[in-house]
Amino acid sequence: MAEKLEVKELDQVVVRFSGDSGDGMQLAGNIFSTVSATVGNGISTFPDYPADIRAPQGSLTGVSGFQVHIGAGQVYTPGDKCDVLVAMNAAALKTQYRYAKPGATIIIDTDSFGPKDLEKAQFQTEDYLGEMNIDPNRVIQCPLTTMVKDCLADSGMDMKAMMKCRNMFALGLVCWLFDRDLNLVANFLREKFAKKPAIAEANIKVIQAGYDYGHNTHSSTVNVYRVESKEKVPGRYMDITGNKATAYGFIAAAEKAGLKLYLGSYPITPATDVLHELSKHKSCGVITVQCEDEISGCASALGASFAGALGVTSTSGPGICLKSEAMNLAVIMELPLVVLDVQRGGPATGLPTKSEQTDLLQALFGRNGESPMPVMAATSPTDCFDAAYQACKIALEHMTPVVLLTDAFVANGSGAFKLPEMAKLDPINPPYVPEELKGKWTPYMRAENGTRYWAVPGREGFTHILGGLEKDSNTGAISTNPENHDLMTRLRQQKIANIQVPDLEVDGDVNDADLLIVGFGSTYGHLRSAMDELRAKGYKVAQTHFKYLNPLPKNTAAVLSKYKKVVVAEQNMGQLAGYLRMKVDNFVPFQFNQVKGQPFVVEELVNAFEDILKK
Amino acid sequence: MSYTAQDFKKGQPRWCPGCGDHFFLASLHKAMAEIGVAPENVAVISGIGCSSRLPHYMATYGMNTIHGRAAAIATGAKVANPNLTVWQVSGDGDGLAIGGNHFIHANRRNIDLNMILLNNRIYGLTKGQYSPTSPRGFVSKSSPYGTVEDPFRPAELCFGARGHFFARCVATDAKGTVEVLKAAYEHKGASVTEVLQNCVIFNDHCHDVVYNNEGRKKNAIYVRHGEKLVFGENNEFGLVQQGFGLKVVEIGKDGYTLDDVLVHDAHCEDNTLQLKLALMGNNDGFPIALGVIRDVDAPTYNDAVYAQVEEVSGMKKYHNFSELLETNDIWEVK
Numbered sequence: 001m002a003e004k005l006e007v008k009e010l011d012q013v014v015v016r017f018s019g020d021s022g023d024g025m026q027l028a029g030n031i032f033s034t035v036s037a038t039v040g041n042g043i044s045t046f047p048d049y050p051a052d053i054r055a056p057q058g059s060l061t062g063v064s065g066f067q068v069h070i071g072a073g074q075v076y077t078p079g080d081k082c083d084v085l086v087a088m089n090a091a092a093l094k095t096q097y098r099y100a101k102p103g104a105t106i107i108i109d110t111d112s113f114g115p116k117d118l119e120k121a122q123f124q125t126e127d128y129l130g131e132m133n134i135d136p137n138r139v140i141q142c143p144l145t146t147m148v149k150d151c152l153a154d155s156g157m158d159m160k161a162m163m164k165c166r167n168m169f170a171l172g173l174v175c176w177l178f179d180r181d182l183n184l185v186a187n188f189l190r191e192k193f194a195k196k197p198a199i200a201e202a203n204i205k206v207i208q209a210g211y212d213y214g215h216n217t218h219s220s221t222v223n224v225y226r227v228e229s230k231e232k233v234p235g236r237y238m239d240i241t242g243n244k245a246t247a248y249g250f251i252a253a254a255e256k257a258g259l260k261l262y263l264g265s266y267p268i269t270p271a272t273d274v275l276h277e278l279s280k281h282k283s284c285g286v287i288t289v290q291c292e293d294e295i296s297g298c299a300s301a302l303g304a305s306f307a308g309a310l311g312v313t314s315t316s317g318p319g320i321c322l323k324s325e326a327m328n329l330a331v332i333m334e335l336p337l338v339v340l341d342v343q344r345g346g347p348a349t350g351l352p353t354k355s356e357q358t359d360l361l362q363a364l365f366g367r368n369g370e371s372p373m374p375v376m377a378a379t380s381p382t383d384c385f386d387a388a389y390q391a392c393k394i395a396l397e398h399m400t401p402v403v404l405l406t407d408a409f410v411a412n413g414s415g416a417f418k419l420p421e422m423a424k425l426d427p428i429n430p431p432y433v434p435e436e437l438k439g440k441w442t443p444y445m446r447a448e449n450g451t452r453y454w455a456v457p458g459r460e461g462f463t464h465i466l467g468g469l470e471k472d473s474n475t476g477a478i479s480t481n482p483e484n485h486d487l488m489t490r491l492r493q494q495k496i497a498n499i500q501v502p503d504l505e506v507d508g509d510v511n512d513a514d515l516l517i518v519g520f521g522s523t524y525g526h527l528r529s530a531m532d533e534l535r536a537k538g539y540k541v542a543q544t545h546f547k548y549l550n551p552l553p554k555n556t557a558a559v560l561s562k563y564k565k566v567v568v569a570e571q572n573m574g575q576l577a578g579y580l581r582m583k584v585d586n587f588v589p590f591q592f593n594q595v596k597g598q599p600f601v602v603e604e605l606v607n608a609f610e611d612i613l614k615k
Numbered sequence: 616m617s618y619t620a621q622d623f624k625k626g627q628p629r630w631c632p633g634c635g636d637h638f639f640l641a642s643l644h645k646a647m648a649e650i651g652v653a654p655e656n657v658a659v660i661s662g663i664g665c666s667s668r669l670p671h672y673m674a675t676y677g678m679n680t681i682h683g684r685a686a687a688i689a690t691g692a693k694v695a696n697p698n699l700t701v702w703q704v705s706g707d708g709d710g711l712a713i714g715g716n717h718f719i720h721a722n723r724r725n726i727d728l729n730m731i732l733l734n735n736r737i738y739g740l741t742k743g744q745y746s747p748t749s750p751r752g753f754v755s756k757s758s759p760y761g762t763v764e765d766p767f768r769p770a771e772l773c774f775g776a777r778g779h780f781f782a783r784c785v786a787t788d789a790k791g792t793v794e795v796l797k798a799a800y801e802h803k804g805a806s807v808t809e810v811l812q813n814c815v816i817f818n819d820h821c822h823d824v825v826y827n828n829e830g831r832k833k834n835a836i837y838v839r840h841g842e843k844l845v846f847g848e849n850n851e852f853g854l855v856q857q858g859f860g861l862k863v864v865e866i867g868k869d870g871y872t873l874d875d876v877l878v879h880d881a882h883c884e885d886n887t888l889q890l891k892l893a894l895m896g897n898n899d900g901f902p903i904a905l906g907v908i909r910d911v912d913a914p915t916y917n918d919a920v921y922a923q924v925e926e927v928s929g930m931k932k933y934h935n936f937s938e939l940l941e942t943n944d945i946w947e948v949k
Binding site for chain 1: 626653654655656658660663670671673674675676677678679680681684687688689690691692693694695696698699716717719720920923924927928930931933934935936937939940943944945946947948949
């Protein structure tokens with residue numbers, strides 16, 4: 001038993017729930033983050049699930065974790081390491097302890113540390129805490145399984161159903177530790193299990209038991225943490241993962257444009273949740289086709305766009321390889337198409353469940369011929385909504401395929417999402433061919449901004465053919481004329497260059513920074529936190545972050561050239577740095593590159609940037 | 616509104632003189648006029664290859680896409696816009712080699728596409744390599760000593776993929792071609808029409824036995840639902856069932872009468888005998904089957920997709936994005 005734990009008044013706290021894949025750690029974590037957000041805390045979550053298809057119960061490879069970061073103000077990442085680790089069994093303690101800060105509080109279910117459990121977790125002795133060098137004073141050792149059984153003894157539930165409530169006991173303990181209002185938790189569960197009130201009540205009972213256990217047995221020795229809410233932004237919120245936010249962005253954009261949303265997709269980790277999410281919403285008119293392969297996912301989406309829908313395809317890196325030919329067809333046919341790449345570790349099958357930013361150059365250049373294509377990268381789970389929405393807007397208004405890069409980290413992570421208002425979202429106006437051009441129109445006739453007009457099948461007087469062969473810019477007929485090909489290549493290039501994207505914003509010591517931190521996409525939060533920490537240490541540091549990668553923001557060169565030192569930090573071997581060097585004269589940045597399949601660790605960033613500042 | 620073939624014509628075809636594609640195109644124009652769907656409500660979608668140039672000569676909406684993907688692209692177009700009549704045109708390489716996966720899955724899903732397979736058993740545009748329908752031992756530029764592989768038989772692939780419509784015609788036979796194209800259009804669901812045609816440059820004479828009227832009289836049988844399976848210059852031969860197979864008999868000989876001859880049943884769900892008809896080659900006295908060999912009603916993918924949208928819409932309480940948002944666990948920060 002813990003003898004004496006320290007009082008902690010915190011601006012932010014990180015809790016990691018870990019257990020077997022079936023232990024319901026994600027649900028416990030979600031409830032905790034949602035309840036915290038309800039009282040106005042900033043939240044960010046990240047699940048860490050095993051790659052094994054079905055690892056044996058209690059084994060080291062079967063452990064899944066769910067990390068929740070809550071803060072008094074906004075939090076930008078799920079946190080490097082945790083202040084509280086919940087380990088539901090021996091394997092969880094063994095594999096997850098390395099994510100705990102020194103001095104972190106550990107909650108374990110002692111009932112899951114029997115001889116067999118210890119053997120499965122590859123402990124050598126019964127003194128597992130000693131073996132891992134864990135101070136027992138930091139550990140809340142709770143016979144959790146026994147207590148859940150006792151608590152539900154009269155419920156009439158069978159053993160299997162009772163065991164499913166273990167996660168709620170752990171949640172109750174954590175709620176006590178953080179002084180959370182159990183009424184909020186109860187309300188959440190009653191809504192979630194509205195159709196199964198008995199399950200809701202059993203869960204609430206177990207949570208209360210966990211809370212009371214903490215209160216009764218530890219309140220004299222353990223002090224609760226408090227995380228106040230300091231920077232409340234009023235509004236209505238929901239917890240949303242990046243994949244769900246992406247799906248929502250597509251739905252909102254299609255509705256705004258007055259078009260049917262068509263998703264052609266093939267299951268692939270970690271993008272499949274987008275297919276799952278969109279498949280649910282047929283009542284919003286969403287059409288999803290699970291295709292025979294990645295090729296067909298993209299090709300059918302392009303066919304859908306030709307026929308007058310918003311065609312979207314979702315995948316991860318290996319799928320992009322296969323979609324490339326149809327993406328290229330969209331380039332030359334100049335039809336709208338949104339290609340979502342939820343990046344994962346590569347090459348080839350690589351690390352399917354892990355996160356990287358290694359597809360940037362593939363998205364920008366990975367096709368035959370001159371194939372300019374807008375590329376965007378979402379900067380946080382909630383930003384996936386805006387990124388997806390804007391990707392659709394660009395695709396539809398500029399008649400072009402657009403690549404939207406997210407990655408396993410933002411796709412599976414979550415944050416508090418302020419509900420958007422449909423009326424306030426940007427308008428989306430595709431360049432439909434004006435009726436007065438009837439009789440004069442040819443397929444590659446362009447509007448002022450260089451965009452080809454869209455003539456949707458069904459319109460009389462505008463029948464035409466598009467295709468993969470180069471066409472004459474005036475007549476639309478197949479052409480191998482050298483001058484025409486050169487012209488069409490330039491027109492396609494210029495059309496993309498003409499797309500208006502927001503300027504780069506610079507945060508921090510905008511005018512006198514000694515170091516500018518540069519990144520793109522999902523690393524925004526980690527780089528932002530690193531900047532905050534460096535500034536707290538007294539350094540002059542600024543940050544800018546790319547969401548739009550092609551075309552680049554107009555002020556890119558000006559921003560990058562303004563600071564003495566620039567570091568480009570990315571989860572690849574230098575793809576953004578190389579790309580920027582190609583686009584900005586005399587740009588020679590420092591680089592921070594890491595390809596571990598894991599999110600950046602803020603502490604490591606701070607150390608590396610400090611070294612650069614001292615050079 | 617009625618149409619003529621002229622309403623569907625566009626441009627000057629660039630195929631080699633004598634190519635089967637010319638004949639087929641003329642029949643397609645004629646069939647579309649007789650079908651009577653307005654050109655703006657028709658999309659003709661092809662892949663890559665000589666025959667895939669076809670949409671350029673259609674006054675409809677069209678796409679001449681990338682190699683092998685016509686069926687996939689057509690699938691998206693039809694699902695997104697079910698009011699369009701979609702024709703998907705591929706050659707044997709485009710449809711059955713690089714596009715084989717999309718071919719079988721379009722059939723399995725039973726999406727309402729009119730799939731045309733122009734089969735000249737050769738790669739023409741790349742100048743003469745064997746295709747997945749070239750017979751074993753076929754000598755070509757890429758098989759100078761003969762191929763060492765067996766070909767696909769398109770009907771077998773279609774049936775194997777649970778296809779519900781299969782027809783065959785010869786490009787030079789305008790009447791037979793127009794007839795099956797109209798039947799393909801009338802069939803709701805995926806239809807496969809195999810068009811036998813030559814490649815005058817690289818594989819001339821490949822369908823010689825049925826390429827002209829005389830040849831067809833001798834070597835082909837026109838199958839029509841509900842009619843006796845008889846053939847020959849004077850309909851003197853018939854097909855009867857023997858054991859697990861078919862047999863050619865001469866009517867009036869060996870005790871066989873017209874009553875013994877099978878009646879064609881294109882609507883039969885069980886495709887066993889239809890497959891036997893489709894697989895008859897010009898050997899052992901068997902004729903090559905032309906016409907609509909299989910034509911069975913089944914739920915189409917596109918109809919089912921929209922029926923489900925309607926059903927789910929009736930069940931769910933949210934029908935737009937704002938309402939969808941409200942289905943989540945929402946909290947308010949004041």
